[in-house]
Amino acid sequence: MAETGSVAPVVTLDTVTVMYGRNAALRDVTAAFAGGAVGLLGPNGAGKSTMIKSLLGFVAPDRGQMRVLGLDVARSPLEIRARVGYMPETDGHIPGMNAVSFVAYCGELAGLPRVDAMQRAHEVLFYVGLGEARYRNVETYSTGMKQRIKLAQALVHDPDLLFLDEPTNGMDPKGRDEMLDLVRDLAHNKGVNLILSSHLLPDVEYTCDDVVVMHKGRIATAGPIDALKQPRGRVYELRVKTPSGEIEPFIELLRARGLECHATDEDVMRVFVPGDGGARDLFALAAAERVQVRHLRPSVPTLEDVFANAVGEQ
């Protein structure tokens, strides 16, 4: 079972399969999401949004069982939705409302008394940075503001677990940083468990402690980010010049010798050297092939390396 962290899981999936017609969006997924901040990482079409929609009860799985906060998704969807907040990937709002009415309305729908819902709507809007714009009609908001208000409506009823589906989509760099700071603050200072679905590695690396990597409807790898990044060898940035001018044969040779290698720039590659040999092995291979090493710099393993390894990206 793919498992994150050592804390009791807030979400578990047991051999879950979701089919859209003949296409499997999730294939026998078995995973456990720990409390705190967990990133759900994967390229577009990996099945991240489908997993979240299944956990919310929007999509019924063809096979398998899911539990959220200890409750069975098939049997207690309403109890679960009362305790979770969902920030959808696509724009979504109630037409014809200003921000404070919209968020308060969402609070009331989640069961808050009217007065409390209104009070929390104001608080949450200030928290997400929309305090000054809270009386504006949501339809006049910019993309970044719409992202923030989606977060506000997901937070207003004080959920125990937040599902954030691509929360930084369409945001400018400053807005993106602010959104990530909010997400990080929620998880690390406010005690809200969250699952952040994203295809952006830096977003997950900045905000989350654990990660579940998905690829083609399956779990590729899962665990605490720090543990996954622990080197079981060494990573180098490498630039070479070959006698023929082609570097592909050299890359193939490295791979044939068990070194993981993927290009990061035009002529720079990241090479993972397992074992203790390190740079010495690289120099020896280069010398044997009469390849000049023009640049060699030790590097720190990143989540990108974990992701590339997990999904087998070349």
Add this chain to the structure above:
Amino acid sequence: MPIHDQGYRRYGGDKAPRGQAWMVIARNGIRHMLGKRAFLGLLLLSWFPFFVRAVQIYAAANLPQAAFLAPTPETFRQFLDQQQIFVFFVTVYVGAGLIANDRRANALQIYLSKPLTRSEYVFGKLAILMTFLLIVTWLPAIVLLIVQLAFAGNFTFLRNNIFLFPAITVFAFIQVTLVATAMLALSSLSNSSRYVGILYSAVIFFTQAIYGVLFAVTRSTSFSWISFPANLAQIGDVIFRLPPKYETPWLVSLLVIAGVIAASGLVLERRVRGVEIVT
């Protein structure tokens, strides 16, 4: 350390028991519509026939030379018939955007991520439209009955026509339920309220036109079951103990109405979902 941190705080208060979200939806929708001046104007206009009828009842009760205006059970049936034009406008004005606007704004995923069922959502939306339609039909008809009692100063009319209160109530509710469910189903089919309004008008007028053509060809009213308004009229006549206008058996008209309501329910069941899956 700040005196008051204006950040995110956990909520420690109570939450309402589940099953009340439809009331939140209905209350919000009603408040939203009442905030529109044009709609308030339409509502006021829809009560104009009531005032005319009230004057008629007053005159019949107080002026001997106007005794021929005295109300009969048919008066109330005619009144509800007259209100149909307002039923149409209110249905289009209120109902066309009820789900279509939510679909346009991707609001269904927001609604259904909260602790409410799809049925609660639909019921909340239905309640908005039904409330306004009852304000246009049932409420003025019942108030008219009370006005009759007040001006007559006795219960004779009511005693002689004891079926009137249930008749008004049953007919108004059948009419309102039919119209509201049909409009809500149409509203769930599109993202454009304008298109839904046109579609609804087309359904009403097209079915009536087809019946008109068939009547012109066959000179028989036995095809009245094709027409939306004709089915309602047929049921209305039976409920008010009046001779039916059409040859279609009232049971057939009732079945058609029940079929339309059931079909609307089916459409809503398929269209109101948190996520739309295209395979």
